[in-house]
Amino acid sequence: MIIPRVPVQHRRLLPEPRLSGPTPWVIAILMMLTLLAAGAGVGLARAAEAIGEAIAGRVTVQIVTPGPAARAEQAAELERSAAREPYVRAARQVGQDELLATLGQWLGSAGGDDPVLRSLPLPALVDIDLAAGDRARQLAQLKALVDEIAPGARVIPHAEWLGPVARLIRSLAWIAGGLVLMMILASGAVVVMTARAALGTHYATIEMLHLIGATDRQIARLFQRRIAIDTAYGIALGTAVAAALLLLVGWQWSRVTAGLAATASLGTGGWALLLALPLLAIALAALTARQTLLAALKKIL
Amino acid sequence: MTGAATQRAGGAMVEFDNVGLRYGPDGEILSDISFNLQPGSFYFLTGASGAGKTSLLRMLYLAQRPSRGIVRLFGEDLGSMPRHRLPGFRRRIGVVFQDFRLIPHLSARDNIALPLRIAGVSEEDLAGPVGEMLSWIGLDARAEARPATLSGGEQQRVAIARAVIARPQLLVADEPTGNVDPEMAMRLLGLFEALNRLGTTVVVATHDVHLISRIDNAQMMRLEKGRLSDPTGALRYPPNRS
Numbered sequence: 087m088i089i090p091r092v093p094v095q096h097r098r099l100l101p102e103p104r105l106s107g108p109t110p111w112v113i114a115i116l117m118m119l120t121l122l123a124a125g126a127g128v129g130l131a132r133a134a135e136a137i138g139e140a141i142a143g144r145v146t147v148q149i150v151t152p153g154p155a156a157r158a159e160q161a162a163e164l165e166r167s168a169a170r171e172p173y174v175r176a177a178r179q180v181g182q183d184e185l186l187a188t189l190g191q192w193l194g195s196a197g198g199d200d201p202v203l204r205s206l207p208l209p210a211l212v213d214i215d216l217a218a219g220d221r222a223r224q225l226a227q228l229k230a231l232v233d234e235i236a237p238g239a240r241v242i243p244h245a246e247w248l249g250p251v252a253r254l255i256r257s258l259a260w261i262a263g264g265l266v267l268m269m270i271l272a273s274g275a276v277v278v279m280t281a282r283a284a285l286g287t288h289y290a291t292i293e294m295l296h297l298i299g300a301t302d303r304q305i306a307r308l309f310q311r312r313i314a315i316d317t318a319y320g321i322a323l324g325t326a327v328a329a330a331l332l333l334l335v336g337w338q339w340s341r342v343t344a345g346l347a348a349t350a351s352l353g354t355g356g357w358a359l360l361l362a363l364p365l366l367a368i369a370l371a372a373l374t375a376r377q378t379l380l381a382a383l384k385k386i387l
Numbered sequence: 388m389t390g391a392a393t394q395r396a397g398g399a400m401v402e403f404d405n406v407g408l409r410y411g412p413d414g415e416i417l418s419d420i421s422f423n424l425q426p427g428s429f430y431f432l433t434g435a436s437g438a439g440k441t442s443l444l445r446m447l448y449l450a451q452r453p454s455r456g457i458v459r460l461f462g463e464d465l466g467s468m469p470r471h472r473l474p475g476f477r478r479r480i481g482v483v484f485q486d487f488r489l490i491p492h493l494s495a496r497d498n499i500a501l502p503l504r505i506a507g508v509s510e511e512d513l514a515g516p517v518g519e520m521l522s523w524i525g526l527d528a529r530a531e532a533r534p535a536t537l538s539g540g541e542q543q544r545v546a547i548a549r550a551v552i553a554r555p556q557l558l559v560a561d562e563p564t565g566n567v568d569p570e571m572a573m574r575l576l577g578l579f580e581a582l583n584r585l586g587t588t589v590v591v592a593t594h595d596v597h598l599i600s601r602i603d604n605a606q607m608m609r610l611e612k613g614r615l616s617d618p619t620g621a622l623r624y625p626p627n628r629s
Contacts, residue, residue, distance in 0.1 A: 096504060099490065294488050297450060298502045298549070299478035301471070384470070 090307045090314075099291060100284075100312055109280045109313070110320035113273060117324025117367060118331075120269040121360055125332045127262030128356035134255040141244035141252065143175065143216035145225070147232055148209045148240040160236035161210035167235060168214050173224040180211035270370070277317060277371045281378040284309050296386060306379040310372060317371040325364045332360070399423035399459075400557060400588050401447065406456030408442055415454070416442050417613045424590065426556070429583045431599045432592040434610030440592040441561055443610065447590060448482045448559045449473055461556070478506055481550030481587075483560035487542045489534040495545045496521065496530040502553040520548040524578070540571040547575065551582055558582060560591045564598060576601055 168177035401424035408417040417439045445451040458465040503513040524544035564572035583589045609616045
């Protein structure tokens with residue numbers, strides 16, 4: 087049992103009121119940081135996964151043939167031909183209006199109807215999603231097809247320029263995971279120190295209990311209960327603060343709809359993990375306290 | 388143990404055979420201690436301060452293992468006894484400390500009830516014996532008092548009540564009258580004698596020779612510089628009782 091049942095009369099053997107020491111507060115801070123790091127880690131991992139999926143088979147063909155009509159014709163032909171290939175899942179010509187709207191965001195004309203913008207010699211773009219399979223072979227086949235239809239066109243695999251970003255995000259997710267692990271270890275160390283300090287403080291009582299026939303388990307249960315309750319208070323407090331911060335950040339994040347930021351979210355699994363962490367922490371604290379106490383008590387005859 | 392010793396030890400509650408005790412690398416605090424304690428007997432352990440009385444008693448109430456030799460308690464060798472069996476043996480031994488060692492935040496009633504609670508006796512079942520014990524030591528009216536508010540004699544009586552409430556087979560008392568006035572010392576001794584009549588083996592460490600003369604049939608063991616000078620307990624202090 088995580089918090090062992092101890093008769094009321096036995097609980098009085100340890101006189102200190104709850105939350106009297108620093109343990110619950112230290113645990114609260116560590117738990118809050120653990121949950122924030124876990125939240126960041128889950129969000130980043132999901133973002134990296136989303137980016138990875140998006141870029142894994144996506145290729146953009148940039149046709150720069152002189153003459154808008156020739157470019158449009160080559161783009162249409164490439165879209166039709168590519169769509170017939172077995173290694174292509176989907177092919178879509180990027181419309182001129184869509185291209186102008188995208189550029190407009192950068193050049194200051196949101197509607198894309200700026201005359202200067204329209205005067206730019208824009209390339210024709212075809213987005214191609216490759217089917218699952220040997221990516222290098224598929225790319226070679228596509229390049230051959232492109233060379234045939236639109237000589238001089240550039241084939242740009244998205245993985246080439248978004249890959250480093252995805253790797254960076256994945257690394258950050260791993261770092262967050264490492265921080266979670268380190269904070270769990272730090273929390274365990276706090277519990278160990280608390281258990282040892284409690285034994286030192288109550289040594290006279292423990293010695294007396296031993297001499298009147300108390301078993302190690304009986305004595306350990308007393309302390310285990312106290313430490314588990316104290317850490318549970320700390321964990322609850324840290325969880326509440328972390329939940330508030332995560333909800334606040336989540337709310338602000340939900341208003342970010344552009345670019346990579348839009349791919350980051352916790353998802354059901356992420357929230358489930360964050361909810362499970364405090365419960366696991368309580369169980370871990372109780373187990374750590376029990377093992378520490380039993381090991382220490384064994385050294386006393 | 389020698390053959391003669393074995394024969395002598397027949398039915399003994401406690402047997403010490405050539406026991407030595409040392410703390411750390413220094414010389415032995417106790418050397419070559421051999422004696423037997425018979426069930427239902429009353430023993431005084433005397434000796435000057437620093438002679439090793441408390442160390443000997445610590446081995447008796449299982450707070451200390453010997454460095455060498457054999458300590459046999461209730462027929463079992465303490466040296467080979469696994470640690471998890473010690474609590475069961477300790478519940479058969481009551482201990483009275485010179486400094487009482489009452490748990491300061493518990494009432495007199497709760498201090499007395501402690502051994503029964505540890506033994507798993509229900510609150511319903513322990514209320515009667517604890518009440519009787521409080522009456523026996525004359526502290527019914529002060530049952531809820533904390534040790535700090537009790538006099539030295541009252542604390543000592545609570546400590547004795549705690550030591551005997553679980554009806555131990557062996558009662559060990561370390562200088563139980565050291566912190567009380569002579570009148571209270573006599574009353575406490577009367578409590579020990581009453582327990583002894585009920586069949587409890589009593590070992591009292593003291594350097595008060597007047598106390599020793601007050602108990603009929605008591606045997607005396609004397610420690611001098613870590614050695615027992617009267618290992619058989621045959622030398623009884625002259626019974627010049629007043």
